[in-house]
Amino acid sequence: MVKFVLQDRVHRVEGADPGMTVLDYLRERLARTGTKEGCAAGDCGACTVVVASLAHPETDGAEPGLRYHAINSCITPLGSLQGKQLITVEDLQQGDALHPVQQCMVDQHGSQCGFCTPGFVMSMFAHRKTAQSADRNAICDALGGNLCRCTGYRPIIDAATAMFEGSTQDQFTHTEPHTLALLAQLTIDEPENTPGYDQPASVDQLAAILEQHPQATLVAGGTDLYLQVTQSLQRFDHLVDISDVAELSTVRQEGDILDIGAAAPYSDIRAPLVANFPSLGELLDRLGSLQIRNRGTIGGNIANASPIADMPPALIALGATMRLRCGENTRDVMLEDFYTAYRRTILQPGEFIERIRIPLLAAEESLWTYKLSKRWEDDISATCAAIYLRLEDGIVADTRIAFGGMAEIPRRAPASENALIGTSWNEANVRIAAEKLTEDFHPISDFRASADYRLSASQNLLLRCYLESSNAGTPIRMHLHA
Numbered sequence: 001m002v003k004f005v006l007q008d009r010v011h012r013v014e015g016a017d018p019g020m021t022v023l024d025y026l027r028e029r030l031a032r033t034g035t036k037e038g039c040a041a042g043d044c045g046a047c048t049v050v051v052a053s054l055a056h057p058e059t060d061g062a063e064p065g066l067r068y069h070a071i072n073s074c075i076t077p078l079g080s081l082q083g084k085q086l087i088t089v090e091d092l093q094q095g096d097a098l099h100p101v102q103q104c105m106v107d108q109h110g111s112q113c114g115f116c117t118p119g120f121v122m123s124m125f126a127h128r129k130t131a132q133s134a135d136r137n138a139i140c141d142a143l144g145g146n147l148c149r150c151t152g153y154r155p156i157i158d159a160a161t162a163m164f165e166g167s168t169q170d171q172f173t174h175t176e177p178h179t180l181a182l183l184a185q186l187t188i189d190e191p192e193n194t195p196g197y198d199q200p201a202s203v204d205q206l207a208a209i210l211e212q213h214p215q216a217t218l219v220a221g222g223t224d225l226y227l228q229v230t231q232s233l234q235r236f237d238h239l240v241d242i243s244d245v246a247e248l249s250t251v252r253q254e255g256d257i258l259d260i261g262a263a264a265p266y267s268d269i270r271a272p273l274v275a276n277f278p279s280l281g282e283l284l285d286r287l288g289s290l291q292i293r294n295r296g297t298i299g300g301n302i303a304n305a306s307p308i309a310d311m312p313p314a315l316i317a318l319g320a321t322m323r324l325r326c327g328e329n330t331r332d333v334m335l336e337d338f339y340t341a342y343r344r345t346i347l348q349p350g351e352f353i354e355r356i357r358i359p360l361l362a363a364e365e366s367l368w369t370y371k372l373s374k375r376w377e378d379d380i381s382a383t384c385a386a387i388y389l390r391l392e393d394g395i396v397a398d399t400r401i402a403f404g405g406m407a408e409i410p411r412r413a414p415a416s417e418n419a420l421i422g423t424s425w426n427e428a429n430v431r432i433a434a435e436k437l438t439e440d441f442h443p444i445s446d447f448r449a450s451a452d453y454r455l456s457a458s459q460n461l462l463l464r465c466y467l468e469s470s471n472a473g474t475p476i477r478m479h480l481h482a
Contacts, residue, residue: 001013002018002079002081003082004082004084005052005084005179005183006085008179009182017197018241019079019229019236019239020077021073021075021078021226021229021230022049022076022080023073023074025078032090034118035047035048035073035118035119036119037074038115038119038147039074040074040075040230040231041074041075042227042292043378044116045116045119045123045289046115046119046147047072047073048070048071048073048120049070049071049073049087049122050068050069050070050088051068051084052183053066053069053084054066054083054183054187066180066183068125068126069295070125070126070142071291074226075222075226076295077226077239079239080241082244083183083187083189085179085183087122087172094171099125100163100167100170101163102121104124105120105156105159108155108156108158108159108162109155110159111151113149113150116146120143123142123145123146123291124142124143124159124163126142127139127142128163131164133164134160134161134165140157141285143157143160144289144290145288145289145290145291145292146289196236196238197238198238199240199241199243200242201244201245202245203248203325205245206242206248207326208327209240210327210352214349215237216238218240218242219241220241220242220263220299221300223288223292223295223300224306243263247261248262248263249268251268251269256359257358258272258276258357258360259358260272261355261356262302262354262355263299265295266287266293266294266298267290267294276358276360277358277367279368282371283370286310286378287311288378289377299356302338302353303345303347303353305339305342305343305409306343307342307405307407308404310384312335312402313384313385313386314367314369314402315335316335316410316411317367317369317401317402317412318359318367318400320357320358321334321356322353322354322356323354324346324353324354325351325354326348326351330354333346336402336412339410340409341408342409362390364390365389366391367386367387367388368386368387368389368468369384369386370384370385370386370461370465372457374448381404381405382453382454382457383403383404383406383458384404384405385401385402385403385462386402387400387462395424395425396420396421396424396425397421399417399421400417401413401416403441403458405448413436414440415437415439416436416437420433425466426466427467430463434459437455437462441454
């Protein structure tokens with residue numbers, strides 16, 4: 001049985017499949033129809049709700065209290081609400097009194113047809129609970145996963161700015177001690193597993209479940225897996241929800257290695273990744289919307305085995321390894337050896353990704369990443385490049401060049417690498433290496449980009465890396481679209 005906090009009390013899910021989406025449960029079982037279904041793919045934000053969970057200073061570095069996250073309820077399994085607080089748009093208004101966020105939308109004329117408004121309000125609410133000031137860039141990022149077709153975004157951004165002018169106190173502030181107590185109790189309670197839906201609380205429990213049920217399907221964030229539910233109407237016989245396995249969400253530095261749990265969401269790992277690899281900042285910010293990054297995990301992005309996943313090229317270029325586990329046995333593999341064919345990996349039945357280990361960069365090493373897509377934000381790559389360089393006195397001592405979107409799997413460009421290693425890092429040699437990409441890849445044409453575009457653009461990205469690295473790391477701002 002799934003138990004979570006709703007309307008200041010523990011809500012027990014009875015007679016509903018934990019694998020159904022939060023959106024369907026809200027609308028069909030609870031008649032909470034303020035949360036809308038738009039795209040059913042996590043793209044439009046009309047279904048946005050807010051989940052509050054206990055902050056754990058020992059694992060995520062946050063202050064004690066509640067952490068608020070906006071998520072897409074259309075692609076989130078109901079079972080993942082276990083031990084958390086769910087807040088929907090119906091919870092904001094008290095009687096005839098609008099919540100301050102709602103009032104700002106009214107005052108700034110931020111709503112027209114109203115269909116998208118509940119989702120915008122919930123994204124704004126989560127942002128107001130987590131941000132300290134009305135920074136426009138942060139506001140645009142918080143609202144980047146919500147689409148409006150009629151009002152236009154200026155009055156909505158004005159409303160999000162205006163909400164910082166008032167007090168941070170609201171009904172959720174006043175009831176926070178009570179909510180914390182309820183969540184603390186739910187944390188102590190053992191989850192009551194439903195047949196076909198397991199929620200292990202530890203990595204050992206996860207390993208035991210998968211030994212017993214090696215064909216079960218793992219779900220972490222569900223941001224890609226649940227598209228099979230909403231778009232293809234697929235049903236899974238056995239889901240194992242790993243979102244509450246604390247060991248899989250930790251991030252730690254061990255010497256010259258950044259060690260990340262496979263179930264760590266992007267919003268939690270952005271800071272340590274960017275602190276060590278600055279070029280990943282823009283790539284991570286363009287990896288879906290904030291709602292997606294609040295749920296999507298680094299291990300899921302890898303295990304999904306998509307040739308256009310954004311993180312694998314960067315991790316391959318960095319020489320990352322993974323710890324795979326099956327029962328009590330573990331093995332360490334290079335991430336570049338993980339993929340065998342389109343959507344195929346070396347994972348054996350009952351085996352799962354436990355951790356991702358990324359070597360930190362030395363002073364003479366650098367990483368450059370680039371993503372090209374039709375839209376600047378919240379879009380899938382036409383091509384994604386990651387280039388690791390180790391320069392010694394102007395000579396390329398080592399390089400790893402990896403691409404996504406250029407083959408059936410994310411992979412390196414050995415001919416291009418060999419053309420560079422041992423040569424001077426100059427434009428002439430880089431152009432030779434760029435030409436060698438024609439030996440490394442034979443991309444396809446699809447609705448995102450033609451094969452010729454992919455190859456030409458990827459060659460230009462290698463040249464762009466040279467120009468930026470030779471310009472003291474100053475990014476060259478280009479608006480490149482497929």
